[in-house]
Amino acid sequence: MSPAEAMDAVFIDIELDEPAKSDPELAKKLEEVCTVGIFKASAAGTEIVQGQLDECVLCYLCVDACPTGAMRIIKKYEN
Amino acid sequence: MIFYEYEARKIVELAGIPVTKYGFCQTADEARKAAEEIGGPTVIKSQVLTGGRMKAGGVQFADTPDEAAKHAEDILKLEINGHMPVGVLVDPKAEIKQEYYASVVWDGTAKKPLMLFSDMGGIDIEQVAEEHPDHVGRGHISNILPVGDYEAKQVIAATGVTGSQLNRATPILAKLARLFRENDMILAEINPLAELTDGSFVALDAHMEMEEEAVGRQKNILRKELGIAEEDTRDTYVPSDFEKNVKAIDAADHRGVIQGKDHGFDGNLGLVIGAGGGSLTLTDAVRNQGGKPANYSEIGGNPSVAKACGLAKEVLKKDGVEKIAVMMSIVSNTRVDIVARGVIKACLELGKDPAETIAIFRIPGAWEDEGNKILDHYGVEYCDRSVSLWDAAGRAVAKIQGAS
Ligand code: SF4
Numbered sequence: 001m002s003p004a005e006a007m008d009a010v011f012i013d014i015e016l017d018e019p020a021k022s023d024p025e026l027a028k029k030l031e032e033v034c035t036v037g038i039f040k041a042s043a044a045g046t047e048i049v050q051g052q053l054d055e056c057v058l059c060y061l062c063v064d065a066c067p068t069g070a071m072r073i074i075k076k077y078e079n
Numbered sequence: 080m081i082f083y084e085y086e087a088r089k090i091v092e093l094a095g096i097p098v099t100k101y102g103f104c105q106t107a108d109e110a111r112k113a114a115e116e117i118g119g120p121t122v123i124k125s126q127v128l129t130g131g132r133m134k135a136g137g138v139q140f141a142d143t144p145d146e147a148a149k150h151a152e153d154i155l156k157l158e159i160n161g162h163m164p165v166g167v168l169v170d171p172k173a174e175i176k177q178e179y180y181a182s183v184v185w186d187g188t189a190k191k192p193l194m195l196f197s198d199m200g201g202i203d204i205e206q207v208a209e210e211h212p213d214h215v216g217r218g219h220i221s222n223i224l225p226v227g228d229y230e231a232k233q234v235i236a237a238t239g240v241t242g243s244q245l246n247r248a249t250p251i252l253a254k255l256a257r258l259f260r261e262n263d264m265i266l267a268e269i270n271p272l273a274e275l276t277d278g279s280f281v282a283l284d285a286h287m288e289m290e291e292e293a294v295g296r297q298k299n300i301l302r303k304e305l306g307i308a309e310e311d312t313r314d315t316y317v318p319s320d321f322e323k324n325v326k327a328i329d330a331a332d333h334r335g336v337i338q339g340k341d342h343g344f345d346g347n348l349g350l351v352i353g354a355g356g357g358s359l360t361l362t363d364a365v366r367n368q369g370g371k372p373a374n375y376s377e378i379g380g381n382p383s384v385a386k387a388c389g390l391a392k393e394v395l396k397k398d399g400v401e402k403i404a405v406m407m408s409i410v411s412n413t414r415v416d417i418v419a420r421g422v423i424k425a426c427l428e429l430g431k432d433p434a435e436t437i438a439i440f441r442i443p444g445a446w447e448d449e450g451n452k453i454l455d456h457y458g459v460e461y462c463d464r465s466v467s468l469w470d471a472a473g474r475a476v477a478k479i480q481g482a483s
Contacts (some may be wrong), residue, residue, distance in 0.1 A: 077456035
């Protein structure tokens with residue numbers, strides 16, 4: 001387990017709405033586009049790896065891959 | 080890369096410099112045979128990469144092969160300064176008329192090899208240079224042009240050596256200079272270079288050190304001639320737990336680079352620093368303004384949050400560390416917000432308040448505005464490029480001095 005996985009995210013949160021979250025094809029795409037391993041694809045759809053969230057580099061490739069408005073990247077430090 | 084004495088002897092021999100008959104042995108039996116072949120009294124020397132052999136009992140004299148075997152058996156079990164010997168060197172006890180000193184060292188200021196010769200060998204050359212400067216000859220050689228014997232002769236003649244001694248010592252110093260250049264050495268030393276009672280000159284002891292960066296291109300001598308394995312790095316420095324942990328964190332993640340050293344540092348201000356020579360400048364700036372660094376570090380190349388966090392945590396966990404200073408020169412290939420996340424996360428995971436723990440954050444560069452938002456959120460004091468490295472270091476020192 002890497003140090004980042006040892007604890008929940010401090011800085012970044014990601015919300016992904018249904019039905020996009022349960023789409024296995026989208027899950028594969030998200031796993032592919034995210035270079036820091038925040039998404040894991042399974043038959044059930046997309047799993048967001050909590051321990052990896054703080055590694056998000058804010059590239060928004062995942063947001064672009066999703067249907068408009070289905071995904072939101074939340075910067076916790078802006079709240 | 081440093082060499083054992085028996086390897087240095089071999090390097091000297093390969094360069095055509097006369098040496099006495101010697102044997103490298105790893106058992107008492109081998110030492111007995113070597114002493115028999117040499118004939119007469121011998122010296123048995125521990126092969127360790129550390130000084131103080133004589134004092135520790137790692138050098139013994141033997142009159143017979145049996146005695147040589149007994150000494151070898153004892154020496155092979157003898158630990159010296161934490162080092163176990165890789166073997167023993169069996170040497171004849173030479174009949175010496177006079178001891179000389181010959182070496183070639185890299186002169187970092189002149190950026191050229193420097194030949195040194197003295198007619199007062201067997202003792203530290205620094206001591207001779209200080210007490211008898213007229214007995215030390217010096218001369219630079221070119222990095223490119225062939226080394227001429229006349230150049231060596233001038234250096235030796237400067238010490239007052241003349242006649243047959245001058246003629247016999249000249250090719251030895253010239254060959255030493257050539258081997259220095261051909262093998263990318265930073266030190267090639269023969270001490271003592273002995274004039275025996277029959278008038279001949281032999282290298283009795285040699286020390287060699289090769290430039291680390293050249294190890295890859297010196298495979299012929301290292302692997303073929305000396306049989307040194309690729310994984311044998313000769314690193315005699317024992318890293319601290321802090322250094323080992325930082326290295327492990329760095330190795331576990333390919334993104335960015337972190338390094339941590341704490342050799343000689345035991346202060347209360349932890350340093351998470353880097354960028355284009357920034358680490359050295361910042362460490363000096365902290366020290367010169369009365370600060371006490373707890374460590375030295377380097378961070379850059381766009382590390383992950385985990386890596387920045389890992390380094391900051393290791394620094395914070397060091398005994399006596401009260402605060403950390405996170406400072407860099409201007410960065411273009413390291414994201415400010417990622418480092419900010421890392422160091423703040425380290426504080427939080429250790430149950431510390433980032434605002435209290437981070438004395439100063441000065442990393443101007445890529446994603447600086449995003450970084451500042453994070454720092455603002457946690458109340459961490461930061462500054463931009465209008466504050467010099469010196470002033471940022473001064474602020475950190477003032478803060479920690481005010482706290483204690
Ligand atoms: S913004 Fe980029 S780094 Fe962050 S989750 Fe999306 S793809 Fe991954």
